[in-house]
Amino acid sequence: MDRAPGLSVRLKLTLSYAGFLMLAGALLLAAVWVFLLRYVPDRAMLINPDDKPTSGVFPVRSALLNVFAPRAAAVLAFLLVFGLVGGWILAGRMLAPLTRITNATRMATNGSLSHRIRLPGRKDEFRELADAFDTMLARLEAHVAEQQRFAANASHELRTPLAISKALLDVARTDPNHDAGEVIDRLHAVNTRAINLTEALLLLSHANQRSFTREPVDLSLLVEEATETLLPLAEKHGVTIETSGDITPKIGSQALLLQLTTNLVHNAIVHNLPEQGTVWVNTSVRPKTVVLTVENTGEKLTPELASTLTEPFQRGTERIHADHAGVGLGLAIVKTITHAHDGTLTLTPRSAGGIRITVELPATAPHADR
Numbered sequence: 001m002d003r004a005p006g007l008s009v010r011l012k013l014t015l016s017y018a019g020f021l022m023l024a025g026a027l028l029l030a031a032v033w034v035f036l037l038r039y040v041p042d043r044a045m046l047i048n049p050d051d052k053p054t055s056g057v058f059p060v061r062s063a064l065l066n067v068f069a070p071r072a073a074a075v076l077a078f079l080l081v082f083g084l085v086g087g088w089i090l091a092g093r094m095l096a097p098l099t100r101i102t103n104a105t106r107m108a109t110n111g112s113l114s115h116r117i118r119l120p121g122r123k124d125e126f127r128e129l130a131d132a133f134d135t136m137l138a139r140l141e142a143h144v145a146e147q148q149r150f151a152a153n154a155s156h157e158l159r160t161p162l163a164i165s166k167a168l169l170d171v172a173r174t175d176p177n178h179d180a181g182e183v184i185d186r187l188h189a190v191n192t193r194a195i196n197l198t199e200a201l202l203l204l205s206h207a208n209q210r211s212f213t214r215e216p217v218d219l220s221l222l223v224e225e226a227t228e229t230l231l232p233l234a235e236k237h238g239v240t241i242e243t244s245g246d247i248t249p250k251i252g253s254q255a256l257l258l259q260l261t262t263n264l265v266h267n268a269i270v271h272n273l274p275e276q277g278t279v280w281v282n283t284s285v286r287p288k289t290v291v292l293t294v295e296n297t298g299e300k301l302t303p304e305l306a307s308t309l310t311e312p313f314q315r316g317t318e319r320i321h322a323d324h325a326g327v328g329l330g331l332a333i334v335k336t337i338t339h340a341h342d343g344t345l346t347l348t349p350r351s352a353g354g355i356r357i358t359v360e361l362p363a364t365a366p367h368a369d370r
Helices: 010-035 062-111 125-174 182-210 219-237 254-270 330-340
Strands: 213-217 240-247 251-252 277-285 290-295 346-348 357-361
Touching: 010 062, 062 125, 125 182, 182 254, 182 277, 182 330, 213 219, 213 254, 219 240, 219 254, 219 277, 219 290, 240 254, 251 254, 254 277, 254 290, 254 330, 330 346, 330 357
Parallel strands: 240 277
Antiparallel strands: 213 251, 277 290, 290 357, 346 357
């Protein structure tokens, strides 16, 4: 934004300091003058030594004014110079932290997000501002890095089905005797996967923007709907689903929370034991929150690996592309939807194998006006 040039804050503070100092000095001198006037007569007086312990001629007001005025003017001139010089120095010292914050802001504007102010000293308004700015820069840097990593992964994931489609079309064009039905089936599978990935990316963007309508939702009903939908998949994998819990009222997006629940149950079914696996789904109510817990049997996971599962395109212990493996955005979408509803997502490896995923959401919408 273009602005007309004006006085610097340092100069304004300097003039303010000098002005207040001059005003205080003038008021003090005026008080002294008024106080002296009470005891100084208008005309000269002779005091009889027999009546008073002191004798002599008292000064009159005109004589006192001739003596007092030049000295008062000299004092005010000194206060003016002292206020300007001292105010300039004090303003510079007071505004030094603001200069560092401004320089850091300019560096961040130019793309350098790794710089931190790290303002030393005890807590005050400037240091609170600097600490808040450092925190904002750290989060912004992490967000930008995450977005860049996500864009690179998404480009790679989208390039794979396109490359496969091109290879299949090249085969069909160069080999007329090749089974066209097989090529069509494979192209259909590849395109379906690309469409699913695109829809997942759109859902992730939609949840990130928090542009959804909030309404009363019961998580227990969403769990029931998700488990019924995924029951054929569970039977195919030999996985048993056990649900339990209470009615869990919540204010949020029914579509997004259903997607969250479906992703969690789907993930628990697919990443399970080869046979006779189990998935436990539970809903509960706490004083100010509602909790959805999904845990499953499976391979043992380390805490380090569990902490990376919410990253985009991270699929368990390795990157797999089997049937029903998803597009690698399941838990990333769960994390985004949870944060969009001001909740917390916790992943804890089970000692016997598998993982426990806990979603805790506020029972009411703290930002319902969004």
